[in-house]
Amino acid sequence: xxxxxxxxxxxxxxxxxxxxxxxxxxxxxxxxxxxxxxxxxxxxxxxxxxxxxxxxxxxxxxxxxxxxxxxxxxxxxxxxxxxxxxxxxxxxxxxxxxxxxxxxxxxxxxxxxxxxxxxxxxxxxxxxxxxxxxxxxxxxxxxxxxxxxxxxxxxxxxxxxxxxxxxxxxxxxxxxxxxxxxxxxxxxxxxxxxxxxxxx
DNA sequence: GAGATGATTAGCT
DNA sequence: GCTAATCATCTCC
Numbered sequence: 001x002x003x004x005x006x007x008x009x010x011x012x013x014x015x016x017x018x019x020x021x022x023x024x025x026x027x028x029x030x031x032x033x034x035x036x037x038x039x040x041x042x043x044x045x046x047x048x049x050x051x052x053x054x055x056x057x058x059x060x061x062x063x064x065x066x067x068x069x070x071x072x073x074x075x076x077x078x079x080x081x082x083x084x085x086x087x088x089x090x091x092x093x094x095x096x097x098x099x100x101x102x103x104x105x106x107x108x109x110x111x112x113x114x115x116x117x118x119x120x121x122x123x124x125x126x127x128x129x130x131x132x133x134x135x136x137x138x139x140x141x142x143x144x145x146x147x148x149x150x151x152x153x154x155x156x157x158x159x160x161x162x163x164x165x166x167x168x169x170x171x172x173x174x175x176x177x178x179x180x181x182x183x184x185x186x187x188x189x190x191x192x193x194x195x196x197x198x199x200x
Numbered sequence: 201g202a203g204a205t206g207a208t209t210a211g212c213t
Numbered sequence: 214g215c216t217a218a219t220c221a222t223c224t225c226c
Contacts, residue, residue: 044207051207053222062222080220082208099207130208140221 003154008070008089008147013096016089017043017187021166022159025103027152029137034108036126037159040101040188040195044086046094049185054095065144066095073152075133075143082130085138087147087154101129102188102195103136112136123193165190 003023010016026035044052046066053063053076065074066088074086074097090096103126105112112135116125126132133139138152145152168184188195 042207053207058223060223076207077221079206079208079218081218084207086207101207124209128209 001155001157002148003156005071005148007154008087009091010070011090011094011096013043013045013089013098014183014185017041017098017185018166018168020087020098020100020154021187021189022161024106024155024157024159025100025136025152026107026155027136027138027142028150029142032108032111032137034105034111034136036103036105036107037157038100038103039192040103040186042099042101042186044095044097044099045183045185046090046096052095052097063095066097067093068144070096071147073138073142073145073147075138075140077140078130083133083139084129085133085136099129100132101186102127102192103132104192104194105135125194127194128196161189 020038020041022037024035024037026033046052046054047057049055054066062076068088069092070089072088074088075083077083084099086097086099088097105126109121112125115137116135118125126135142152147153166187167190168187170182170184
């Protein structure tokens with residue numbers, strides 16, 4: 001059931017992103033199991049993606065993780081407080097990554113409530129990339145973790161979405177990036193209450 | 201070594 | 214809808 005390493009090492013980061021929707025993401029942090037299935041993800045297509053840390057082939061200590069072979073986690077801090085969970089794909093030297101933006105929680109919900117400091121379950125518990133990471137207990141300590149290991153992993157439970165249920169939208173703010181601006185990099189499940197804002 | 205910045209979120213208007 | 218909060222990392226001097 002656990003996704004094999006081959007799932008992550010394909011070169012087509014966009015099709016991997018599409019296939020990630022409906023896959024289950026689990027984490028076991030401090031011995032506590034939490035998880036859910038992915039409903040929103042965004043591809044970061046390496047050196048041609050202006051929004052990527054590795055745009056233009058930039059290589060820094062932080063982005064080293066993106067250049068690794070697919071199948072590891074890439075966690076980084078943004079705006080000082082939000083930790084983001086990415087899945088590195090493709091082969092070594094190709095800085096492809098997929099940002100997990102939203103999941104539907106299924107396992108360990110009480111623990112997620114504690115981590116998010118929320119009294120009751122609300123739709124926004126895993127809405128947005130920062131919230132997903134926090135609810136799952138992901139932090140920079142879980143950077144470069146092997147996704148076929150026992151800390152963070154993905155499973156296929158046979159859940160799939162039709163093309164009608166999935167919406168792919170072009171990224172915004174890259175209008176001058178020629179044909180790349182037209183590519184649909186962001187995938188999400190329509191009308192899912194856990195998906196962040198424009199969910200139709 | 202100092203300054204700018206950002207793939208966000210929450211809370212107020 | 215819009216704006217403030219907040220800090221590790223990158224870049225330039």
